[in-house]
Amino acid sequence: MSGRGRVPSGQPTIADVARHAGVAVSTVSYVLSGKRAISELTRNRVLASVRLLGYHPNAGARALASRRANVIALVLPLRSGIQVPVVMQFATAVVTSARGHDHDVLLLTSDEGPQGLHRIAAGALVDGVLVMDVELHDARVPLLRALGRPSVLIGLPADTDGLTCVDLDFHRAGQVCVEHLAGLGHRRVALLGAPAAVYERGTGFAHRTRAGVVEAAARHGVEAVTLPCEENAAEVHARVVELFARQPELSALVVQNEAAVGPVQAALAALGRRVPDDVSVVAVCPDQFAEHASPRLTSVPVPAEEIGRQAVSLLMRRLRDEPTPQVTLLEPRLTVRDSTAAATGTTTPYDNRAAAR
Amino acid sequence: MSGRGRVPSGQPTIADVARHAGVAVSTVSYVLSGKRAISELTRNRVLASVRLLGYHPNAGARALASRRANVIALVLPLRSGIQVPVVMQFATAVVTSARGHDHDVLLLTSDEGPQGLHRIAAGALVDGVLVMDVELHDARVPLLRALGRPSVLIGLPADTDGLTCVDLDFHRAGQVCVEHLAGLGHRRVALLGAPAAVYERGTGFAHRTRAGVVEAAARHGVEAVTLPCEENAAEVHARVVELFARQPELSALVVQNEAAVGPVQAALAALGRRVPDDVSVVAVCPDQFAEHASPRLTSVPVPAEEIGRQAVSLLMRRLRDEPTPQVTLLEPRLTVRDSTAAATGTTTPYDNRAAAR
DNA sequence: GGACGCTGGCGAAGCGCTTCGACAAACCGT
DNA sequence: ACGGTTTGTCGAAGCGCTTCGCCAGCGTCC
Numbered sequence: 001m002s003g004r005g006r007v008p009s010g011q012p013t014i015a016d017v018a019r020h021a022g023v024a025v026s027t028v029s030y031v032l033s034g035k036r037a038i039s040e041l042t043r044n045r046v047l048a049s050v051r052l053l054g055y056h057p058n059a060g061a062r063a064l065a066s067r068r069a070n071v072i073a074l075v076l077p078l079r080s081g082i083q084v085p086v087v088m089q090f091a092t093a094v095v096t097s098a099r100g101h102d103h104d105v106l107l108l109t110s111d112e113g114p115q116g117l118h119r120i121a122a123g124a125l126v127d128g129v130l131v132m133d134v135e136l137h138d139a140r141v142p143l144l145r146a147l148g149r150p151s152v153l154i155g156l157p158a159d160t161d162g163l164t165c166v167d168l169d170f171h172r173a174g175q176v177c178v179e180h181l182a183g184l185g186h187r188r189v190a191l192l193g194a195p196a197a198v199y200e201r202g203t204g205f206a207h208r209t210r211a212g213v214v215e216a217a218a219r220h221g222v223e224a225v226t227l228p229c230e231e232n233a234a235e236v237h238a239r240v241v242e243l244f245a246r247q248p249e250l251s252a253l254v255v256q257n258e259a260a261v262g263p264v265q266a267a268l269a270a271l272g273r274r275v276p277d278d279v280s281v282v283a284v285c286p287d288q289f290a291e292h293a294s295p296r297l298t299s300v301p302v303p304a305e306e307i308g309r310q311a312v313s314l315l316m317r318r319l320r321d322e323p324t325p326q327v328t329l330l331e332p333r334l335t336v337r338d339s340t341a342a343a344t345g346t347t348t349p350y351d352n353r354a355a356a357r
Numbered sequence: 358m359s360g361r362g363r364v365p366s367g368q369p370t371i372a373d374v375a376r377h378a379g380v381a382v383s384t385v386s387y388v389l390s391g392k393r394a395i396s397e398l399t400r401n402r403v404l405a406s407v408r409l410l411g412y413h414p415n416a417g418a419r420a421l422a423s424r425r426a427n428v429i430a431l432v433l434p435l436r437s438g439i440q441v442p443v444v445m446q447f448a449t450a451v452v453t454s455a456r457g458h459d460h461d462v463l464l465l466t467s468d469e470g471p472q473g474l475h476r477i478a479a480g481a482l483v484d485g486v487l488v489m490d491v492e493l494h495d496a497r498v499p500l501l502r503a504l505g506r507p508s509v510l511i512g513l514p515a516d517t518d519g520l521t522c523v524d525l526d527f528h529r530a531g532q533v534c535v536e537h538l539a540g541l542g543h544r545r546v547a548l549l550g551a552p553a554a555v556y557e558r559g560t561g562f563a564h565r566t567r568a569g570v571v572e573a574a575a576r577h578g579v580e581a582v583t584l585p586c587e588e589n590a591a592e593v594h595a596r597v598v599e600l601f602a603r604q605p606e607l608s609a610l611v612v613q614n615e616a617a618v619g620p621v622q623a624a625l626a627a628l629g630r631r632v633p634d635d636v637s638v639v640a641v642c643p644d645q646f647a648e649h650a651s652p653r654l655t656s657v658p659v660p661a662e663e664i665g666r667q668a669v670s671l672l673m674r675r676l677r678d679e680p681t682p683q684v685t686l687l688e689p690r691l692t693v694r695d696s697t698a699a700a701t702g703t704t705t706p707y708d709n710r711a712a713a714r
Numbered sequence: 715g716g717a718c719g720c721t722g723g724c725g726a727a728g729c730g731c732t733t734c735g736a737c738a739a740a741c742c743g744t
Numbered sequence: 745a746c747g748g749t750t751t752g753t754c755g756a757a758g759c760g761c762t763t764c765g766c767c768a769g770c771g772t773c774c
Contacts, residue, residue, distance in 0.1 A: 011479060
């Protein structure tokens with residue numbers, strides 16, 4: 001009969017809706033997009049038809065015609081030294097808030113490297129890109145600059161020129177931890193940081209935290225040692241032992257490595273040092289985790305959800321060609337729980353909770 | 358000049374390539390898809406132009422014309438009681454192996470619910486769907502059946518008719534744990550399972566593991582207690598205490614809840630029970646985790662990577678309309694490490710490693 | 715009351731690609 | 745030498761949508 005023609009897809013098209021509602025195809029389009037005024041009457045007729053037929057616009061056609069896919073790419077890291085639960089929380093927040101902006105999320109892993117980014121962006125599969133776990137000198141940064149598609153980075157590369165970046169202010173986070181401990185009278189503290197590989201790779205957050213700790217320590221007359229720290233129990237134990245060997249008077253620990261927190265507690269217990277009576281511990285880790293440890297940990301959470309939301313909202317702004325700040329740093333907040341107390345032989349009015357013990 | 362016409366996108370199109378190579382557009386398409394024979398000569402000319410111009414096919418146009426988006430959806434759970442690292446591993450495996458099949462992955466979270474699935478599928482944004490964390494009576498199952506798009510489920514719903522499902526054989530996993538312990542002479546074992554919410558929700562794997570444990574226990578004349586278990590330290594502690602109160606002679610524990618493993622070890626230590634001398638522990642958790650604990654844990658890993666690969670490969674088969682088995686169960690394997698030993702007062706030749714202690 | 719501006723709607727031109735049918739040219743057997 | 749294949753290429757028709765330009769009506773303003 002109809003000569004050529006492939007099988008129809010089964011899904012109703014905009015033409016079906018138009019026919020059913022007795023209007024032109026373009027009218028349906030305008031009703032759905034709201035880009036032109038349509039009378040109440042017509043709009044209702046169209047919307048009724050849409051519902052009745054169960055119409056869903058074809059994403060490919062829409063992308064082709066409008067040059068917007070309504071999809072953003074999320075590049076997640078999957079290598080060692082990443083904090084899996086944080087990444088997950090982050091991904092979740094991104095998906096949820098992208099949906100809130102009527103966008104979907106395409107998942108990429110960093111091991112496809114710059115290649116993958118290029119493929120995706122050039123093919124117009126996505127409108128913009130969100131990149132996590134950015135290193136100080138990240139190979140993807142020049143690519144992102146050249147890509148011609150909006151992007152937002154989670155983390156700070158060395159040179160943020162022409163980029164849009166969001167992150168927790170880890171420098172400030174390091175300071176906050178030390179300030180809290182200093183306020184409690186601690187004079188010798190140590191930072192158990194991320195695994196060595198993370199520092200070597202030049203991942204911003206690890207360096208920035210360390211810098212914050214060192215700087216605040218200097219300012220408050222506190223002696224600070226910083227050590228990288230692997231994630232397995234034996235290694236952690238060795239580190240802790242080493243720490244106390246080098247500095248027997250150590251009275252406080254800042255632990256940045258979520259996976260190390262449990263082992264650190266175990267190691268301290270094994271050394272006969274009680275938390276918080278002998279040693280105070282501040283962790284940089286998700287709140288939930290801090291709540292579930294025992295004793296409950298004084299902590300600075302990485303606000304993955306908020307970073308995710310911010311990142312998406314910045315990206316959306318860039319998709320609309322609105323200006324965005326180059327760097328957005330979120331203020332860390334420290335929650336005092338049961339793992340920090342005044343240094344032995346010291347009482348300060350600084351922290352009521354701790355002083356009351 | 359040109360009257361209408363919007364700004365060109367900047368990216369070269371297939372027409373540019375055709376012009377540059379001096380062939381027809383369709384020829385370029387056939388070179389790229391390989392769907393028709395093209396002479397060596399022409400092919401090389403075309404490919405050279407493609408590289409030279411940096412051509413990348415426009416995903417939307419391709420999807421529209423071919424009715425295939427080359428994208429699959431991955432629906433991840435994000436609620437309580439999930440094992441975050443496992444989910445992450447899984448997602449990674451899916452993305453990687455989807456890329457191997459020239460597909461990208463769209464990330465959905467289950468909290469958009471059936472709605473989201475419908476939107477995605479009806480809009481032809483994706484060709485197929487991968488659903489994780491399927492419950493016994495999952496609301497999404499009927500939808501998937503009706504969707505008209507291929508799907509693969511991770512996990513087993515009660516009725517697998519017309520579906521394609523992959524999972525670890527958790528029933529067998531439960532058995533394997535008990536068999537190992539029984540072989541070591543243990544006669545009273547307990548299963549510390551997933552959080553209660555997971556059982557209530559009717560998540561298959563938790564029930565299946567429990568069933569496997571119970572069945573194998575019965576068959577080997579072992580007394581088995583099973584308890585759900587939350588993930589925070591205090592709760593775990595209480596459970597462990599409760600367990601030994603009810604059954605002082607308990608000599609082995611199967612822990613299915615990765616997050617509970619650390620706290621379980623702590624609790625046992627607090628009760629003065631040594632692992633593995635007084636109590637053997639088998640965990641169902643990622644290998645990496647088991648390696649890093651101390652003592653290193655005898656474990657049955659959830660082979661997230663392999664499940665992911667399998668799932669993708671099954672989905673690809675379904676996309677090509679090839680038949681697939683309804684249920685694919687992966688055989689669990691137990692790795693003996695240092696947390697299990699022969700029951701006190703018993704020596705069996707069953708496990709050399711343990712017997713040697 | 716005619717020029718004018720609005721509103722609301724229509725038609726058609728693509729967006730960049732795949733795929734179908736057509737068709738020369740080369741190749742085959744007889 | 746001739747019909748019949750096979751091989752390689754081309755042209756054109758969409759895929760389903762957005763968007764631009766246009767126009768018919770209708771109220772407004774001197």
